[in-house]
Amino acid sequence: MKLTNKTEKIIRDAIRRAKDEKRPLSLLFVCLGNICRSPAADGIMHDMAAKAGMEDKLIIDSCGFYGGHAGDLPDSRMRQAGRQRGYDFTHRSRTIRPTDFENFDLIFGMDDRNLADLHEAAPTLEAEEKIIPMAELAQNHPDVDAVPDPYWSGADGFYHVLNILEDGCGRLLEMIQNS
Numbered sequence: 001m002k003l004t005n006k007t008e009k010i011i012r013d014a015i016r017r018a019k020d021e022k023r024p025l026s027l028l029f030v031c032l033g034n035i036c037r038s039p040a041a042d043g044i045m046h047d048m049a050a051k052a053g054m055e056d057k058l059i060i061d062s063c064g065f066y067g068g069h070a071g072d073l074p075d076s077r078m079r080q081a082g083r084q085r086g087y088d089f090t091h092r093s094r095t096i097r098p099t100d101f102e103n104f105d106l107i108f109g110m111d112d113r114n115l116a117d118l119h120e121a122a123p124t125l126e127a128e129e130k131i132i133p134m135a136e137l138a139q140n141h142p143d144v145d146a147v148p149d150p151y152w153s154g155a156d157g158f159y160h161v162l163n164i165l166e167d168g169c170g171r172l173l174e175m176i177q178n179s
């Protein structure tokens with residue numbers, strides 16, 4: 001998916017605002033169950049931020065819309081796929097809260113359903129402006145228009161998700177570093 005000028009401006013404005021206000025930039029990754037895609041994005045971003053020495057400049061979290069896995073660690077298949085690449089995904093699943101729309105600068109939805117749910121849940125127009133399709137950041141995956149739900153897929157689906165998320169998180173970190 002192509003990074004649109006609108007999305008790029010939203011991200012750069014949020015980065016600049018956090019810098020001007022001398023506070024960390026806060027990022028929230030959102031999927032359905034918060035046990036596969038969004039905790040992986042959360043873990044990858046934490047790892048990349050730590051390696052870049054930017055841990056104290058970022059607040060990173062994730063959540064989902066479906067509460068059936070609340071309190072759970074990520075799906076064992078996602079943890080296993082992550083371990084293969086050196087990640088340790090330890091986030092505990094939680095559902096989205098109304099306050100998330102106030103507390104986070106940028107809110108990333110993984111697929112069209114997550115994005116539609118976010119737009120519906122956003123309490124204000126200002127909150128809606130924070131919502132970003134994660135797939136837009138995956139610049140090395142131009143044919144990908146969503147981070148697809150791997151829950152019903154085989155192991156390949158989990159690696160595909162990690163590929164897209166590493167691409168997208170890498171681009172996001174680059175934008176933060178270069179702004």
Ligand code: 4NP
Pocket residue numbers: 031032033034035036037038064066068149150151
């Ligand atoms: P996620 O995947 O949204 O990437 O965490 C899913 C996990 C669980 C379910 C659906 C999607 N579920 O229906 O239980």
